[in-house]
Amino acid sequence: RAVMDTGRLGDVRRHENKNRKFMCILNHMVKSRWDIVADSLNREQNEMGVKLEKAGTLWRRKHVQQRVLQQCLKMRRESLVNSSACRYGSYGGKPLYAFSREMDKFITDNHPKKRRQRKVKQALLESIEHGKILPPDEIPKRMDKFFSSWKEKKAQESSKHTNFLLNLETGGKTFKNKSIPPIRGLVNNFHKFTLDDEEEDDVKNKESEVGNKDIVVHETDGKEKTELNKKDGTNNDKRRVLKLPPIQTSKAMISMSHA
The missing domain is CATH 1.20.5 (Single alpha-helices involved in coiled-coils or other helix-helix interfaces)
Known part of the structure; x- marks a missing residue:
């Protein structure tokens, strides 16, 4: 350096x-x-x-x-x-100076801003007339109708949800008097409860079908025939015997017996 x-x-x-x-x-x-x-x-x-x-x-x-x-x-x-x-x-x-007001009015009416405003208003009126745009008086009614229908739909959905939860809690069936649910496998239940109209019709149909299937005709021999005829006071050779279906045990019956 x-x-x-x-x-x-x-x-x-x-x-x-x-x-x-x-x-x-x-x-x-x-x-x-x-x-x-x-x-x-x-x-x-x-x-x-x-x-x-x-x-x-x-x-x-x-x-x-x-x-x-x-x-x-x-x-x-x-x-x-x-x-x-x-x-x-x-x-x-x-005279020419007398046309000044008419000239000013003509110029202001033909200003670009005024022309655009007139064009927009004309398009708006045509759209309302042809149905492309809703009129201002109709919009609040449509909105009120939409929200009212939406509220009704929500209320129906909430009621369906609550009914579904109640059905789950009561075992899938709702009774008029909140009594014990029916036992599966039995047509003539040993306890009494009140069913809905549709369920009563179903039970009656099942009873009639089972009764027709389970009625069996047995022929009696000799002395048994005469004894039965004497007791009943009839001379028929055949007597119908009603045969009930066997009782099937279920969980509900077992729980009630233990109780």
Whole structure:
């Protein structure tokens, strides 16, 4: 390091550093000057744009006023074709400054914002007329109807859920007097309870079917025939004997017997 900073090599190194610093300062000065010039040009361009916009607006306004004035004059001339005011000229003797109100009204009515509003209103009315959009008076009724039907549906679902839980707790059947459920395998139960109408019909049908199947006719021999006839006071040779089905034990019967 000390060797490089001494002699001719050190002089070259110091001269190079000075030149580098000078060029950096010079570049910074030039850049700042060019920035000032660019800002001035941009500001001038913006000002000219605003001036041109104002001048163009005035020119467009004058042009629109001339077009509107021509339209108003045409309408005035057409309205006075068959009128007695034609003796005062084609426009009925009306001066140009008298058309200023009509011109202003025509310009305001044909503003782009007003035209868009009229277009939207027309589309809305057509949609309501053709049924694409509901009218404002019909929307609250539809909403009330929807929510009322939704509440009824939820109430029905909740009642079904509670009935299902009650059926599970009572063993799958609900009785009118909350009595003991029937024992499986028995047609004529030894205890009394009240069933629903549908269950009573089912039990009667089962009893009739089992009674028809289980009635068996046995023929008696000799003395047994005569003794039975004497007791009953009949002379029939055959006597029907009612045979009941066997009782099948179930869990309910076992639990009741232990109790």
